[in-house]
Amino acid sequence: MAVKELEKERAPQPAGFGVLGWARWFWRTLTSMKTALILLFLFALASVPGSLVPQRGVEPDKVARLFQQNPTLAQWYDRFQLFDVFTSVWFAAIYLLLFTSLIGCVVPRAATYLRELRRRPPAAPRNLSRLPHHAALTADLTVEEAARRLRARRFRVDTGDGWVAAEKGYLRETGNLLFHVSLLGLLVAVGIGSLFGYRGNVLVVEGDGFANTVANYDRFIPGREVSAESLEPFSFDLKDFKASYQVQGDKKGQELDYSAYLRVNDTPTAPARDYELKVNEPLEIDGTQTYLIGHGYAPVFKVTDGQGQVAFEGPVPCLVEHKPTLTSGCVVKAPDARPSQLGFLLRFLPTSVPLTDGTYASAFPGELQPEVQVLAAFTGDFGVRSGRPQSVYELAPTDLMKKLKPLVMGTSVPKPLAVGGSLDLPDGAGRLEFTGVKEWITLQIAYDPGRMPALIFAGLATVSIALSLMIRRRRVWVRIGDGGAVEVGGLTRTEGSAAGFAEEFDDIVKVLTAGDKDDR
Incomplete structure (x- = not known):
């Protein structure tokens, strides 16, 4: 029994998290999308007192009147910098954290997006019948013709031995990325206004x-x-x-x-x-x-x-x-x-x-x-x-x-x-x-020299969020076998858009099986 206890004491103990580990954890937490959304919400919430409480920079007469009518309340407002919300220490802290978080989100996502743009659509799976959308038919169709017809529908296309792979909807991720870039641009515009305005x-x-x-x-x-x-x-x-x-x-x-x-x-x-x-x-x-x-x-x-x-x-x-x-x-x-x-x-x-x-x-x-x-x-x-x-x-x-x-x-x-x-x-x-x-x-x-850039980035954010919400990411594969056997499979990579893709998939099947005259 004593031997077991001695061996247990001599067993190596797990190393502590350490300063570097805590720094990595903090950076990953700060640059996560969840943290960015929380900070964005706090940024909007922190702006509310600036609308409810009179600001010295906008309504100094109302601030002076509040000090006369309710000096105790006015002193508490002043302690928490509620008369100067947009130049307060706590508002600046939220602003800087949000700025850092967005940079940490945007830079890796931009690198991933660029790699995705260069990547070809994945090859067709062996069994297309397992996909959410599937059709088997007989048609006089070649790989080159199928690729041409899918390109006509603005798909990115790759071909192989008896198969065609097509992908569409990259603008969804483009809109998502532009939205975050626009938010970052808005913060930069506000910073320019604060420095030079x-x-x-x-x-x-x-x-x-x-x-x-x-x-x-x-x-x-x-x-x-x-x-x-x-x-x-x-x-x-x-x-x-x-x-x-x-x-x-x-x-x-x-x-x-x-x-x-x-x-x-x-x-x-x-x-x-x-x-x-x-x-x-x-x-x-x-x-x-x-x-x-x-x-x-x-x-x-x-x-x-x-x-x-x-x-x-x-x-x-x-x-x-x-x-x-x-x-x-x-x-x-x-x-x-x-x-x-x-x-x-x-x-x-x-x-x-x-x-x-x-x-x-x-x-x-x-x-x-x-x-x-x-x-x-x-x-x-x-x-x-x-x-x-x-x-x-x-x-x-x-x-x-x-x-x-x-x-x-x-x-x-x-x-x-x-x-x-x-x-x-x-x-x-x-x-x-x-x-x-x-x-x-x-x-x-x-x-405010940042006023016009802020307007541009706000408009860009509106357009980009519309792109990310309206466009679906989807993939289609075609396998052409002997004797005119054609299999078509498809799936959507956007959650909640399968129902809308079903109609588009039926149209794609019709285009692939139609003659040249119908295709035109």
């Missing part, structure tokens, strides 16, 4: 302009190979903005259409031209596209400080708080006011109407009765010169700020300011005047 967002108020330089963007996302000199030197002025809304019915207030009227200079020396910018109709200049993605109101204010000097004057873009009525929140900062800085929290009502409880609301998104509610006024140090970045859409609280009190008289809310109205602050701190209304637009400006 750029996109950015800018907010422009009526009467102002924009020049395509990095400094003028509110948010600029360049590719790794993009420099400031890469940008097309165009510019434009926003002359006017027009929006139309549904005025009756259940959908009253719904946007019907809106347009921005621009005065465009394609280059610094080019003559100016007029252009009407509409949704889904971008301005394109040498491959750089400018999209109209949003709009809102920018009421014009004038702030006079306690020393009688104008501390601020101009339009203030307001964030939309209620889309159906375009009720908007505004922040006015006057850091140059003396003896103390002034700040205001306001609400803009495009069509102001009084409610039964004494408050006011907007009844329509159009500018019919524009008024401004003064929600709060502050004086003190707002920290705008502290060096810390601040949003223009919020008034960050500090210990040196003081809220001014007599904005609410008794228990009633003061009437909103109409255009031309003003509000005097207590203790001679200053005055706020509402002098007019302008509108703003948000634009996305993008240059």
Whole structure:
């Protein structure tokens, strides 16, 4: 017993998998068709948050509003990079894994396909009656004639001693391979766009302009190979903005259409031209596209400080708080006011109407009765010169700020300011005047050199997947014996297409047994 145990201990143990073994296993798993399909599904699934969650590169105003309305949720979104889905680390990881997997799939399959193209159809089996499709008949047919008639039906043909082999349907594998190559091409096109393209967002108020330089963007996302000199030197002025809304019915207030009227200079020396910018109709200049993605109101204010000097004057873009009525929140900062800085929290009502409880609301998104509610006024140090970045859409609280009190008289809310109205602050701190209304637009400006290649590869993928689904791979053999005995056998190499091949096989038999006149 002890001897057996000793021999068992001395017996050679199986070697471990090892680093090289694990590397081979990982590569085979990554480059398998199953993994490629899983990664393709994950790639599509990972794009879903980019449609559901507002993206900083497309809708920065909605991102800012979400931080105001639900800061906890917005912080979690930001931690998981859901505001920048397509530039996130996890999206890039899926992209690179899919890219590697497709290369590992396509290269071996391409080599196999090339070998298949050079290979002749296999010789006829000895017993054709065992094939799924079989016919035995008597006909005056030679090997050369059978080969000619099968070639006329676009079969690849090989002949031997008393037999003919024919094969058809190589375009199925061609379509399958092209589909994977197209997916790879799409990923390459996206990569080219990420390296050599750029996109950015800018907010422009009526009467102002924009020049395509990095400094003028509110948010600029360049590719790794993009420099400031890469940008097309165009510019434009926003002359006017027009929006139309549904005025009756259940959908009253719904946007019907809106347009921005621009005065465009394609280059610094080019003559100016007029252009009407509409949704889904971008301005394109040498491959750089400018999209109209949003709009809102920018009421014009004038702030006079306690020393009688104008501390601020101009339009203030307001964030939309209620889309159906375009009720908007505004922040006015006057850091140059003396003896103390002034700040205001306001609400803009495009069509102001009084409610039964004494408050006011907007009844329509159009500018019919524009008024401004003064929600709060502050004086003190707002920290705008502290060096810390601040949003223009919020008034960050500090210990040196003081809220001014007599904005609410008794228990009633003061009437909103109409255009031309003003509000005097207590203790001679200053005055706020509402002098007019302008509108703003948000634009996305993008240059993507991979856009056209991506379109081509997407079209190629559609055509190639149709080829792989519609075409059947099939083989036919003919044996010609003595005395005019002819055997025909056939099979399909495509799963689930045997029923469709039965009719084609009958036609092939008819062609082989028909005379020259019928064949023609």
